[in-house]
Amino acid sequence: MKALLWFLALDATAWAASLQAAPVDAKISFNNQIQPILSEYCYPCHGPDSATRKPKKRPLRLDREQFAFEPRENGKPVIIKSNAPASELIRRIMAKDDDIMPPASEHKTLKPEEIVLLEKWVAQGAQYEKHWSLIQPSRPRLPMDSSGWARNPIDHFVSLKLKENGLKPNPEEHKARLFRRLSFDLTGLPPSPQTVHEFLQDKSPRAYENAADAMLASDQCAEHFTRYWLDAVRYAETQGIHHDHVRSIWPYRD
Numbered sequence: 001m002k003a004l005l006w007f008l009a010l011d012a013t014a015w016a017a018s019l020q021a022a023p024v025d026a027k028i029s030f031n032n033q034i035q036p037i038l039s040e041y042c043y044p045c046h047g048p049d050s051a052t053r054k055p056k057k058r059p060l061r062l063d064r065e066q067f068a069f070e071p072r073e074n075g076k077p078v079i080i081k082s083n084a085p086a087s088e089l090i091r092r093i094m095a096k097d098d099d100i101m102p103p104a105s106e107h108k109t110l111k112p113e114e115i116v117l118l119e120k121w122v123a124q125g126a127q128y129e130k131h132w133s134l135i136q137p138s139r140p141r142l143p144m145d146s147s148g149w150a151r152n153p154i155d156h157f158v159s160l161k162l163k164e165n166g167l168k169p170n171p172e173e174h175k176a177r178l179f180r181r182l183s184f185d186l187t188g189l190p191p192s193p194q195t196v197h198e199f200l201q202d203k204s205p206r207a208y209e210n211a212a213d214a215m216l217a218s219d220q221c222a223e224h225f226t227r228y229w230l231d232a233v234r235y236a237e238t239q240g241i242h243h244d245h246v247r248s249i250w251p252y253r254d
Contacts, residue, residue, distance in 0.1 A: 028121040030129040037114050038062055041093075041102050062089075065128035084122040093118060175200055179211060186215040188224035 028034060039047070045054040046062045053059035060078065061067035069077045078088040092101035093110055102108045110118075121127075129135065142153055143160040149169055150156045162169060173181075179199045183191040191199075199211050215221050236247065 028117060028124055030121070030127060031132055033117055034121050037110070037118060041106075041108055041110055041114075044106070045102070068126075068128070079122055079126050081126045082123060084119045087122050090119055090122060178208070182208070182212060183215065186212065186224065187218060187220040188227070189220055 042062050043049075044052060046060045047053070048061075048063050050059070053061065058073070060072075062078075068079055069081075071077055072088075076086075076088070078092075080087045084090045089101075092099055093115055095101070098104075102110075142156045145156050145159045147159060147163075150159050159169070176196055176199075179196055180191055183189060183195075195211075199207060202210065204210070
């Protein structure tokens, strides 16, 4: 819970930096970095949908490890582990003629950085991963923070990404403004002058956590996060399309 609350209050710049791709010397993750590329450019013709899979005579699948490494007509798989230059997959995505994949008719072109990721992934052994829900979570090792800026575990990861992207953290925010941000994050409402005053008077090391716990226990917090859920289930009084019939939406409201 403490980590979640600090995450909500992170500066937008630090949050954006933390989502950038791994550095070039890092281990490439299939689930996090490679599958999104394959899903965007390759799966429409070489993915789980048998109706669109190509070529028709002997379809190629790249979404499952047991199919991706099957030998093709030339006796070799399209992905040769640890040998990117010899892999047909890499040759096709780097081709300059009609062999290029995805084909020109798809009007999609891989970005140079995406090609680099695929090439390095193959060079590293083209390791597939199970669906994230089937992988037992493990606590990662905390990166070193030589700057001394980090105050909690998440800060260590943010500090690493800031350093990799040549950025520096913003100065520490004023307590009142930080409290206001927290209030909007957890309740969707600005804090009252009284609660701001009480927060500023709390000099304990757990002042932030205490304020967050109080907000999380409030009805306003429950109502705020319920709005997100209603958006996810497409809450609306009417269908909003075609004939726009009235919907019985009162069960959600109750």
